[in-house]
Amino acid sequence: MAKRQKRFEVLEQRPVNKDGFIKEWVEVGLVAMDSPNDPKPGIKIEGGRVVELDGKRRDDFDMIDAWIADHCIDTSVAEEAMGFDSLKFARMLVDINVPRAEIVRLSVGMTPAKLLDVLKRMNVVELMMAMQKLRPRRTPSNQAHVTNLKDTPALLAADAAEGAYRGFTELETTVGVGRYAPMNALSILVGSQTGRPGALTQCAVEEALELTMGMRGLTAYAETVSVYGTEQVFVDGDDTPWSKGFLASAYASRGLKMRYTSGTGSEVQMGYAEGKSMLYLEIRCVMITKAAGVQGLQNGSISVIGVPGAVPGGIRAVLAENVATVLVDLEVASGNDQTFTHSPIRNTARMLMQFLPGTDLIFSGYSAVPNYDNMFAGSTHDCDDYDDYLVLQRDLQVDGGLRPVREQEVVEIRNKAARALQAVFEELGLPAITDEEVEAATYAHGSKEMPDRNVPEDLRAIESFMKRGGTGLDVVRALAKRGFNDVGEGVLGMLKEKVSGDYLHTSAIFDERFEVLSAVNDPNDYQGPGTGYRLEGERWELLKNIPQAISPEEV
Amino acid sequence: MNITEDMVKEIILEVLQQMQGNREPAITPQKDVPPIQIKEVGAARPGTDRNEVVIGVPPAFGTAMTKTIIDIPHREVLREMMAGIEEEGLKPRLVRVNKTADVGFIAHEAAKLSGSGIGIGTISRGTTVIHQKDLAPLQNLELFSQSPLVERETFRAIGRNAAKYAKGEQPSPVPVRNDPMARPRYQGLAALLHNKEVQYVKADRPSTEISVQL
Numbered sequence: 001m002a003k004r005q006k007r008f009e010v011l012e013q014r015p016v017n018k019d020g021f022i023k024e025w026v027e028v029g030l031v032a033m034d035s036p037n038d039p040k041p042g043i044k045i046e047g048g049r050v051v052e053l054d055g056k057r058r059d060d061f062d063m064i065d066a067w068i069a070d071h072c073i074d075t076s077v078a079e080e081a082m083g084f085d086s087l088k089f090a091r092m093l094v095d096i097n098v099p100r101a102e103i104v105r106l107s108v109g110m111t112p113a114k115l116l117d118v119l120k121r122m123n124v125v126e127l128m129m130a131m132q133k134l135r136p137r138r139t140p141s142n143q144a145h146v147t148n149l150k151d152t153p154a155l156l157a158a159d160a161a162e163g164a165y166r167g168f169t170e171l172e173t174t175v176g177v178g179r180y181a182p183m184n185a186l187s188i189l190v191g192s193q194t195g196r197p198g199a200l201t202q203c204a205v206e207e208a209l210e211l212t213m214g215m216r217g218l219t220a221y222a223e224t225v226s227v228y229g230t231e232q233v234f235v236d237g238d239d240t241p242w243s244k245g246f247l248a249s250a251y252a253s254r255g256l257k258m259r260y261t262s263g264t265g266s267e268v269q270m271g272y273a274e275g276k277s278m279l280y281l282e283i284r285c286v287m288i289t290k291a292a293g294v295q296g297l298q299n300g301s302i303s304v305i306g307v308p309g310a311v312p313g314g315i316r317a318v319l320a321e322n323v324a325t326v327l328v329d330l331e332v333a334s335g336n337d338q339t340f341t342h343s344p345i346r347n348t349a350r351m352l353m354q355f356l357p358g359t360d361l362i363f364s365g366y367s368a369v370p371n372y373d374n375m376f377a378g379s380t381h382d383c384d385d386y387d388d389y390l391v392l393q394r395d396l397q398v399d400g401g402l403r404p405v406r407e408q409e410v411v412e413i414r415n416k417a418a419r420a421l422q423a424v425f426e427e428l429g430l431p432a433i434t435d436e437e438v439e440a441a442t443y444a445h446g447s448k449e450m451p452d453r454n455v456p457e458d459l460r461a462i463e464s465f466m467k468r469g470g471t472g473l474d475v476v477r478a479l480a481k482r483g484f485n486d487v488g489e490g491v492l493g494m495l496k497e498k499v500s501g502d503y504l505h506t507s508a509i510f511d512e513r514f515e516v517l518s519a520v521n522d523p524n525d526y527q528g529p530g531t532g533y534r535l536e537g538e539r540w541e542l543l544k545n546i547p548q549a550i551s552p553e554e555v
Numbered sequence: 556m557n558i559t560e561d562m563v564k565e566i567i568l569e570v571l572q573q574m575q576g577n578r579e580p581a582i583t584p585q586k587d588v589p590p591i592q593i594k595e596v597g598a599a600r601p602g603t604d605r606n607e608v609v610i611g612v613p614p615a616f617g618t619a620m621t622k623t624i625i626d627i628p629h630r631e632v633l634r635e636m637m638a639g640i641e642e643e644g645l646k647p648r649l650v651r652v653n654k655t656a657d658v659g660f661i662a663h664e665a666a667k668l669s670g671s672g673i674g675i676g677t678i679s680r681g682t683t684v685i686h687q688k689d690l691a692p693l694q695n696l697e698l699f700s701q702s703p704l705v706e707r708e709t710f711r712a713i714g715r716n717a718a719k720y721a722k723g724e725q726p727s728p729v730p731v732r733n734d735p736m737a738r739p740r741y742q743g744l745a746a747l748l749h750n751k752e753v754q755y756v757k758a759d760r761p762s763t764e765i766s767v768q769l
Binding site for chain 1: 655656660691692693694695696697698701725728731733735738740741742743744745747749750752754
């Protein structure tokens with residue numbers, strides 16, 4: 001071995017050098033936001049119909065081009081919008097004198113290549129400024145992941161309760177073992193309504209099952225409806241824009257909130273990016289979503305973050321895709337939900353891009369469990385980072401959606417959730433949750449401290465619950481019968497909201513009284529200092545008072 | 556040869572590190588694994604033998620690509636899965652799914668061709684699915700989505716469980732490992748590998764029966 005320079009030896013051992021970096025491979029589309037194969041912006045409209053899109057004639061459209069041309073682009077403003085100089089429009093995005101409404105009036109007339117051409121001209125600070133101004137809901141918010149390695153229900157309920165109590169307005173679970181899905185959905189439903197009535201829950205699994213659980217009232221919304229920017233990847237997913245649109249309509253018809261999911265890098269990850277840049281293809285996904293009439297999108301690369309994370313400018317592209325989403329007036333759940341680096345420094349820097357401007361849901365989601373229990377393969381931040389996150393909010397006077405809590409309150413809420421679920425299991429004839437499990441779930445850091453359950457027995461029982469047509473109403477009945485009236489009212493409230501449908505509006509979340517907060521009644525009115533969402537008053541008092549801060553009276 | 560103090564230190568450090576095994580292996584193109592001898596036997600036909608489990612692999616598997624993302628030779632991958640199936644008293648059958656590199660669809664195709672209705676799909680980097688013919692293509696019995704965590708023993712256990720499903724049993728699923736740091740380390744590499752895998756796909760070519768010399 002050649003004699004090593006000692007600083008290089010130290011550097012080599014730093015966490016960042018455990019990350020995998022790759023060089024751009026333009027021919028297959030392993031490039032963040034600027035490929036020579038990206039088309040040039042352009043549109044031709046005849047008789048109100050798009051006949052040419054970004055240099056491609058209608059005869060040559062693939063199904064995504066056709067979908068976007070026919071259902072997304074507002075032809076009444078397209079010519080005006082496309083006539084704008086891209087640089088001028090980019091400047092309008094950061095100009096406090098141009099209100100959000102004016103930007104959105106024009107952006108919906110733009111083509112994918114035009115939006116790319118605009119976003120390419122902005123640095124990350126400008127992109128953050130655009131996000132601050134353009135996100136649809138004025139009040140920023142946050143989503144959590146609640147999962148565990150054992151799919152153990154009492155712990156899911158306790159973690160959902162704590163998550164909701166800490167301030168997450170949406171909670172997402174998934175499974176280690178696929179057939180556990182309805183049991184996991186049920187567990188976080190009960191847990192979430194124990195922690196804070198009105199917290200929305202979802203269970204990310206295969207689409208048909210996910211829809212069934214929503215229709216049965218075991219979940220309140222859905223997010224894992226994936227769309228892709230190239231035809232081949234869509235087909236590989238056994239789908240088309242039309243089948244995804246149909247699925248979205250199915251949710252809407254049952255009064256269920258839903259958003260799509262996409263992200264830079266997915267097409268090249270699946271091997272069919274057609275040499276286009278990751279951001280160009282992602283903008284197509286944003287427009288597919290808009291065209292389907294869906295209110296929002298989860299993006300920010302999501303489960304593919306290691307791909308943009310590995311190429312130059314990739315994390316800038318990830319912020320740009322979030323901005324593309326709000327730019328066409330969609331709710332954004334902005335990622336930060338998957339480990340992408342070994343380096344805590346890189347990790348925080350990536351998160352600040354959404355945390356500082358605020359988005360509809362800054363994380364999608366933040367791991368409310370230790371990352372070893374995170375069945376989405378780990379989030380950027382987990383329950384061990386709560387205090388760092390609360391201090392960041394306090395340092396920068398930024399509302400990241402979480403609030404300080406006291407240990408004793410959390411113990412009580414966790415215990416109540418586990419007991420409520422124990423009662424529900426007993427009433428529904430599901431395999432018993434023991435007192436030992438309730439106790440363990442109350443005090444556990446993660447599933448390592450949970451007793452093992454009989455997995456085949458759990459799976460048989462939950463399959464039978466689904467076969468006999470079990471619904472959220474059975475859960476309400478069980479809770480009421482066993483004296484958990486407040487939790488039961490939360491679950492019932494969630495079912496009622498599907499009838500009224502108010503939370504189908506863009507960017508909708510609930511407060512603890514089931515009042516909707518959305519782009520309709522809480523529209524983002526940011527236009528520079530003194531406007532928009534400000535962390536002040538009561539909320540700032542709440543967030544700045546972290547328990548570990550010493551008061552003058554104490555010294 | 557002059558042995559300096561620095562060299563001694565270096566050697567001691569290196570030995571210590573090897574003993575403690577605390578140093579993660581670097582991602583470097585590792586030593587060559589030779590291709591597997593694979594014979595194309597003809598078009599793949601639906602089986603009638605209820606005692607078989609079909610294993611499906613994409614075109615590059617074992618040929619243009621020869622090892623998983625954590626450098627398990629494809630020869631070993633097949634050997635472990637087949638041994639797992641045989642341990643349960645069932646017979647493995649191999650097919651090459653030419654039209655796709657999507658692991659879910661490969662597994663589903665294998666299941667549809669399998670006399671027992673149970674199939675396994677494995678792609679070159681190691682991502683694996685156990686499938687059943689009556690499920691929707693994107694459903695599965697068991698999914699091993701993080702290729703860097705699919706190890707030699709996992710492949711054996713996958714073979715065993717697939718055979719158990721084929722016998723109508725309800726086995727405990729193979730424990731799913733979870734490593735939040737697999738993505739930052741391997742996802743870029745996985746994208747490189749998959750883009751290579753896809754270049755060998757022949758969309759119009761039906762699946763073929765193959766036999767291998769392991």
